[in-house]
Amino acid sequence: MQLVEAASEVYARKFLPRFNLTNFVLAGTVAVIAYLVLAPIFFLLWSSFRTALPTPANPGLFTLRNYTFVYSNPTTYTLFLNTAIFVTVCTSIALLLAVGFAWLIERTDMPAKRTLFVLIILPSSVPSLLMGISYIILAGPEAGLLNRLSHDLFGVKPFNIFSLPAMFILQALSSVPSSFLIVLSALRSMDPALEEAAAVSGVSWLTTIRRVTLPMMLPAILSAAIYTGMGIAETFEIPALIGVPIGFHVLSSQVYLSLRVWGNHTVASAYSVIFLIMLIGLVYLYQRATRHGFRYATISGKGYRPKLIAIGRWKYFALSLLAAYLFVTLALPFFILVWSSLFPTWQTPSMEMLSKVNLDSYREVFGNANFLDSVKNTLILMLVTPVLTVALISVASWLIVRSNLSLKWKALLDTLTFWPHAYPGIVLGVALLWFFIIVNVPPVWGTLWPIILGLTISYMPFSVRTLNAAFIQVHQELEQAAYVSGASWFTTFMRVTLPLVLPALTSVALWVAIHAMRSLTVPMFLTTRGNEVLAMLLWTYWDNDMVEAVSVIGLLYLVICVVLSLLWRRYGFRDW
Amino acid sequence: MKARAIVLSTLVAACFAFAQLAPAPIYAAQVPLSAKQQALVDAAKKDATFDIIATWRPAEAKAIFGAFKENYPFIKVEQTMMAGAVGFERLRAEFASGRRTTDLINTSIIDLEKAGMLQPWKDWLEVFPKTKKKTLHSSLTAALEPGGTYALVYRSDLVPKNLQPLTYAKLKDPRLRGKIGVNIRQYYFWDAMYPKWNEEEIMRYVKTVIVPQQPRLYNGSGDGWEMLVRGEVWANPVSNTHQYFARYAPKGVKNIAVAPDFAGVESGKPVALLKDAPHPNAAKLFLHWLTSDNGQAALYEHRGRGNPYDETNIVGRWFKQHGAKLFEYADEEREAKARESGAQILQLLGVPVPER
Numbered sequence: 001m002q003l004v005e006a007a008s009e010v011y012a013r014k015f016l017p018r019f020n021l022t023n024f025v026l027a028g029t030v031a032v033i034a035y036l037v038l039a040p041i042f043f044l045l046w047s048s049f050r051t052a053l054p055t056p057a058n059p060g061l062f063t064l065r066n067y068t069f070v071y072s073n074p075t076t077y078t079l080f081l082n083t084a085i086f087v088t089v090c091t092s093i094a095l096l097l098a099v100g101f102a103w104l105i106e107r108t109d110m111p112a113k114r115t116l117f118v119l120i121i122l123p124s125s126v127p128s129l130l131m132g133i134s135y136i137i138l139a140g141p142e143a144g145l146l147n148r149l150s151h152d153l154f155g156v157k158p159f160n161i162f163s164l165p166a167m168f169i170l171q172a173l174s175s176v177p178s179s180f181l182i183v184l185s186a187l188r189s190m191d192p193a194l195e196e197a198a199a200v201s202g203v204s205w206l207t208t209i210r211r212v213t214l215p216m217m218l219p220a221i222l223s224a225a226i227y228t229g230m231g232i233a234e235t236f237e238i239p240a241l242i243g244v245p246i247g248f249h250v251l252s253s254q255v256y257l258s259l260r261v262w263g264n265h266t267v268a269s270a271y272s273v274i275f276l277i278m279l280i281g282l283v284y285l286y287q288r289a290t291r292h293g294f295r296y297a298t299i300s301g302k303g304y305r306p307k308l309i310a311i312g313r314w315k316y317f318a319l320s321l322l323a324a325y326l327f328v329t330l331a332l333p334f335f336i337l338v339w340s341s342l343f344p345t346w347q348t349p350s351m352e353m354l355s356k357v358n359l360d361s362y363r364e365v366f367g368n369a370n371f372l373d374s375v376k377n378t379l380i381l382m383l384v385t386p387v388l389t390v391a392l393i394s395v396a397s398w399l400i401v402r403s404n405l406s407l408k409w410k411a412l413l414d415t416l417t418f419w420p421h422a423y424p425g426i427v428l429g430v431a432l433l434w435f436f437i438i439v440n441v442p443p444v445w446g447t448l449w450p451i452i453l454g455l456t457i458s459y460m461p462f463s464v465r466t467l468n469a470a471f472i473q474v475h476q477e478l479e480q481a482a483y484v485s486g487a488s489w490f491t492t493f494m495r496v497t498l499p500l501v502l503p504a505l506t507s508v509a510l511w512v513a514i515h516a517m518r519s520l521t522v523p524m525f526l527t528t529r530g531n532e533v534l535a536m537l538l539w540t541y542w543d544n545d546m547v548e549a550v551s552v553i554g555l556l557y558l559v560i561c562v563v564l565s566l567l568w569r570r571y572g573f574r575d576w
Numbered sequence: 577m578k579a580r581a582i583v584l585s586t587l588v589a590a591c592f593a594f595a596q597l598a599p600a601p602i603y604a605a606q607v608p609l610s611a612k613q614q615a616l617v618d619a620a621k622k623d624a625t626f627d628i629i630a631t632w633r634p635a636e637a638k639a640i641f642g643a644f645k646e647n648y649p650f651i652k653v654e655q656t657m658m659a660g661a662v663g664f665e666r667l668r669a670e671f672a673s674g675r676r677t678t679d680l681i682n683t684s685i686i687d688l689e690k691a692g693m694l695q696p697w698k699d700w701l702e703v704f705p706k707t708k709k710k711t712l713h714s715s716l717t718a719a720l721e722p723g724g725t726y727a728l729v730y731r732s733d734l735v736p737k738n739l740q741p742l743t744y745a746k747l748k749d750p751r752l753r754g755k756i757g758v759n760i761r762q763y764y765f766w767d768a769m770y771p772k773w774n775e776e777e778i779m780r781y782v783k784t785v786i787v788p789q790q791p792r793l794y795n796g797s798g799d800g801w802e803m804l805v806r807g808e809v810w811a812n813p814v815s816n817t818h819q820y821f822a823r824y825a826p827k828g829v830k831n832i833a834v835a836p837d838f839a840g841v842e843s844g845k846p847v848a849l850l851k852d853a854p855h856p857n858a859a860k861l862f863l864h865w866l867t868s869d870n871g872q873a874a875l876y877e878h879r880g881r882g883n884p885y886d887e888t889n890i891v892g893r894w895f896k897q898h899g900a901k902l903f904e905y906a907d908e909e910r911e912a913k914a915r916e917s918g919a920q921i922l923q924l925l926g927v928p929v930p931e932r
Contacts, residue, residue: 053668053669053672054671054672056671056691056692056693056851057690057691057692057693058691058692073928075928076928078928079928137806140803140806140808141754141808142734142755142807142808142809142810143803143806143807143808144808162792240795244760244793244795244927245792245793245794245795246793247793247925247926247927249927249928254928257927257928259665260661260662260665261661261662261760261761261795262661262929263661263664263665263668263687265665265668344827345805345824345827345828345829346802346805346806364634364635368634370634370657433669436673437669437672437673438672440673445673445675446673446675446677525669528666528669528670528675528677529627529654529656529677529678530677540657540658543659543662543795543796543798543799544631544633544657544659544796544798545796545798545799545801545802546633546798547802549634
């Protein structure tokens with residue numbers, strides 16, 4: 001008992017507010033996080049009040065014109081409405097599928113659940129950009145492969161990717177895996193006793209779902225809905241690829257068009273600020289919805305496994321649904337990328353064309369210096385971003401969970417690290433563009449660092465949340481023992497604390513690496529000569545109508561993403 | 577074993593010796609250089625490289641830069657593949673940040689001129705007095721890539737036979753609803769595609785024919801061509817017509833025809849020198865090379881851009897055959913007007929256009 005008290009005393013003494021190396025490291029980390037999170041947004045706000053991005057002939061002046069233009073423009077209100085419709089419809093579809101899949105995996109006697117779990121989350125490794133491109137080739141209303149097949153067989157062309165329903169479904173399918181993981185973890189931490197009571201009372205399983213399971217899951221579904229909604233609102237690729245050609249513009253695609261196509265940086269900033277405010281509102285709602293319970297969900301144990309519901313022949317229907325989902329999200333895009341990469345220009349698949357298959361596109365892409373540079377840059381990005389993220393968030397997370405800071409400061413740091421969840425990638429890109437152009441501290445514009453820093457900011461919320469949960473589950477006794485034995489804070493942190501949360505750190509690092517590879521929106525405006533990454537090259541090639549090169553790179557991309565996702569599942573995400 | 581080693585080392589030594597005997601690379605043109613030209617070449621050797629923003633695809637760029645390097649092998653060329661509007665945005669970021677990498681850009685130069693981002697090469701004609709004026713922008717900021725062609729192109733195997741040859745008037749046929757492409761990026765080139773009509777007529781036509789046909793909007797002329805090749809759109813009023821013919825013909829793409837009634841040709845697309853370019857001398861040598869017969873031939877061969885007055889190339893023949901109208905690129909007034917009406921057309925098509 002005395003030893004424990006002594007340890008606590010030593011532990012407390014370590015964190016008295018005095019100037020030493022430990023406090024310097026801790027305060028420095030917090031300062032870096034605050035700088036990274038807040039400074040770009042300040043410059044985004046500032047830029048929205050400027051007349052222009054400075055050029056030799058026009059240094060730019062203060063103005064309210066951007067906001068006057070945006071708010072007096074009727075199309076802005078259409079953008080709000082379109083964004084709301086897009087988010088609501090896609091979120092609803094994604095959740096419907098996610099809740100269904102989660103229920104099948106967690107509560108029923110479906111066979112091969114472990115494999116199904118992996119397969120359900122696997123499509124998350126297909127970047128939306130590739131999904132969009134594949135379906136433009138597959139389901140174009142006139143020449144899409146699916147329509148041609150259907151026309152040959154039945155005389156009709158039923159698919160049209162350039163339509164609102166197709167756009168919504170495609171986006172929703174891309175969002176299913178993340179919603180599925182949230183709903184699944186909620187379902188797992190839910191006490192199944194009530195469901196079993198209903199079953200014992202002779203209620204059918206369909207009625208149990210309707211009257212018991214769904215009402216109990218409502219808070220979890222709500223938080224999953226807000227989280228998924230935020231992700232969908234931020235997404236840029238599918239609205240740009242499919243929405244723009246059919247005249248359905250949302251805020252993310254409008255920011256892109258304003259900046260990239262019409263070349264108006266300041267109006268893009270004004271749109272970005274509006275977009276940011278909208279997302280901050282959603283983050284606020286999300287935090288309210290998850291304030292209680294979510295944080296400790298991982299340590300809620302179950303004394304027994306729930307009785308699984310026998311769904312009988314319905315399992316075949318469920319399996320077919322899952323197979324269809326996988327076919328649509330993985331198999332078809334993979335096939336179309338393989339096929340179109342084998343010809344220098346698009347050819348409709350046929351037996352006759354099989355004899356004309358060639359590898360010219362591969363030779364052209366692999367022989368291109370830009371491609372090799374992009375691969376190198378992407379690899380650097382995938383290595384440095386996780387390291388930097390892990391370094392920053394491990395200290396931040398330790399401060400939030402372990403330190404003796406007051407609750408007020410902890411809440412502030414927690415909010416600070418969660419704040420970037422409200423930053424849509426495209427808005428963060430615009431903000432960092434202004435930040436590095438005007439301030440450029442650290443002076444890294446033109447290198448890979450702006451992209452690395454942008455991605456680090458972007459992935460901080462998820463990483464801190466994951467690590468917080470890991471820290472909560474590790475007791476302080478071992479650290480206290482180290483302090484009592486005379487170890488410094490740094491030694492204890494490096495040799496005791498971090499090894500204890502190593503699985504969570506690995507998981508975060510892998511997750512960050514996969515997402516860093518996929519990210520397009522952050523590098524979009526931060527790319528300069530020499531820092532192109534693969535995602536940007538993919539977009540550039542698509543923008544320059546090089547479908548065959550897009551297919552080659554996309555295929556490579558897809559394979560690496562799937563392998564990394566499987567690794568993440570194997571070594572990082574061990575929930576199953 | 578020992579004997580094999582001796583043979584191998586002898587072979588290696590022989591190869592090395594032969595390499596030493598190879599003729600020294602010929603730097604610069606064969607004709608004797610004037611003092612000014614020599615000074616430029618020497619300065620360019622110090623620059624050693626230049627960076628250009630252009631939409632040239634890797635294969636095109638490789639061929640064009642390869643032809644350039646036959647004359648100037650000591651200059652390394654870096655290209656950032658990017659459309660003009662995107663390139664302009666990139667350049668503004670470069671200028672604002674002060675970290676400059678780009679020397680040249682291949683795009684319309686009106687916005688660049690307004691932003692003060694161009695650098696005239698004032699003594700161009702003194703250094704190279706024989707430069708052909710037709711290949712030179714009057715402001716001396718740019719070399720001109722031969723003219724792009726503008727026309728209505730269509731899929732002859734998909735458009736109903738009784739509508740062929742397709743004309744602009746026939747685009748209102750209900751069978752073409754949803755099958756016409758419209759480029760939202762090059763929204764200010766309608767007057768080049770419909771050169772025989774005035775601004776009012778173009779607007780009326782767009783309102784009464786194009787908009788009701790619910791055209792497929794796309795972002796950049798390349799997208800439009802890709803959709804035409806796949807058969808996703810059947811007809812496409814499009815820019816850079818022959819450039820794309822040159823690109824797709826070697827790939828075996830057939831069944832794409834040009835409407836016979838109207839056509840337009842731009843006098844040339846500038847490749848412009850940027851203010852305070854980091855490698856100005858190497859960039860100048862490239863600009864001058866572009867204006868030479870070699871450069872123009874390379875641009876024609878690999879980009880499908882030919883002199884419209886030269887009937888030995890397809891563009892020139894086409895220009896004569898269709899009575900195409902030539903637009904002078906330097907005509908700021910025309911372009912400003914075209915942008916204004918283009919913005920109105922975009923609004924008719926439901927595309928929100930931020931103010932410029």
